[in-house]
Amino acid sequence: MRKVLTILVIVLLLAFFISAMGGAGTSASAEEYDVYSPYLFNPVPSGNISTTSTTIGAGFNDFPPSSGINPDGTIVLLDGLPLSGCTTTGVEFGDVSCPVSGLGYGAHYYEIQVEDNAGNRNIITGNFTVSPSCEERTPLIVTAGTNEGPGTTFTVRVELDRPFVKPIINWDGGWIAKTWSWDSDTSGTATITIPAEAVSGVHQLRVYTSDSPAYATACPLEVIQDYTVAYNLPLSVGVAQIYWGSYADYLARELLVDYRIFNRGVNDALNVVITESNNTNGVIAINLPATVGNVPAGSTGIGTVRYSVPPNADFFRARLAATAEDAVGYPHMYP
Incomplete structure (x- = not known):
């Protein structure tokens, strides 16, 4: 009788144990046993980087008993704003990476959040500074x-x-x-x-x-x-006289114009030359360049230009160009 009772007690205890474990042939899920947050390590980038594009990321390890990483629970923030296009590689051990571009120069802060399938979450942070190389920076x-x-x-x-x-x-x-x-x-x-x-x-x-x-x-x-x-050589021009140099010039319609070059400055103008005369009504200057010579400060010089005047030209306008040199030979051009 005692042997039967002993066996019965053992059977009852075994039945109670099986019932407490959820029945014979079953076990608790990994999520029920996984009570630890994933371990995060090696956040990148850090320090100074010289480009405006980089990859933000970190490694993770969900130690046993592991429920595995939930990719949908991964969040990456850059300067407080969420990033898209991030990938999570691996289940228990792997990494998170987010490519970014168009970064502004200066300091940046990021935060990476990783969650496992049991709902355990961990956060790792990092910071970096975008400092382009000297060659890449906009010049002064x-x-x-x-x-x-x-x-x-x-x-x-x-x-x-x-x-x-x-x-x-x-x-x-x-x-x-x-x-x-x-x-x-x-x-x-x-x-x-x-x-x-x-x-x-x-x-x-x-x-x-x-x-x-x-x-x-x-x-x-x-x-x-x-x-x-350049020395200041303020030269101005005016018409001194207009005339036919001879009867032959009159018949050939070659008109002479004496231009007065006035030096209003305090420095001598040397080697003054009239180089161009742009004229209206078909009139052509035929003796350029016309030499004026040296025009001392406060004085005038004369340059004579010979024009071929068509028979139908009763008048014309001329726009002159000239050159001069200062005391050290530096060229000045007018206008």
Whole structure:
């Protein structure tokens, strides 16, 4: 009798155990046992990158007992905004990746959320800075006036698509007097005084700066331009007289016009030459270039142009062009 009771108790205990486990031949699902969040590691990118396109991603490991990663639960945020086009590779071990393009220069922050099939979620974050290489960055824009005389001023406009530090400006490798006027941290204008002793000709203007602190890595920026200095030679022209040089000229309808060249400046105009005469009514200048010669400051010179005048031309207008040189041989052209 005791043996029978013992066997009966064992059978009852076994039946209770099987019932508690959900019946013979069944087991709990992985989701019921998976109580741990996926482990996330190696977020990319980080630090400085030199392109505006990259891939944001991280690795994951859903350690046993694993319910597997739910791809629909993956969320990737860039600067607080969700990204699309992301892929999740692997079930228990793998990675998440999101290609992005058109990134703006500067700092960016991202967040990657991964969820397993049991609803356990983990988050990993990262940050990076888009700093294009020096070669890829937009160059400095320098706009300078030209053809000013010694002792006068001209402006140098400096612009960039990002902040830059106040530039250094050199004239022929040395310091030059200037004053700055800034519109913003991306543009400014320098007013430069040309040295009084500067001779006419081509001089070198060097503008040097850096785009720091616009990026984590600063790049030097330099523009070297040729700047032309010219003595001021303000020449004007008027008609002194119009006449037939001879009876033969009259018969040939070759008219002479004496043009008076007046030098209103303080510098001598040398080797003045009338080079062109554009005329109306079919009139043609036939003796160009016509030499005027040297015209000292404050004085006048005469240049004579011979015209062939058609019989039906009662009058005509002439538009002249001329050249001159200053004291150091630099050419000036008019107009």
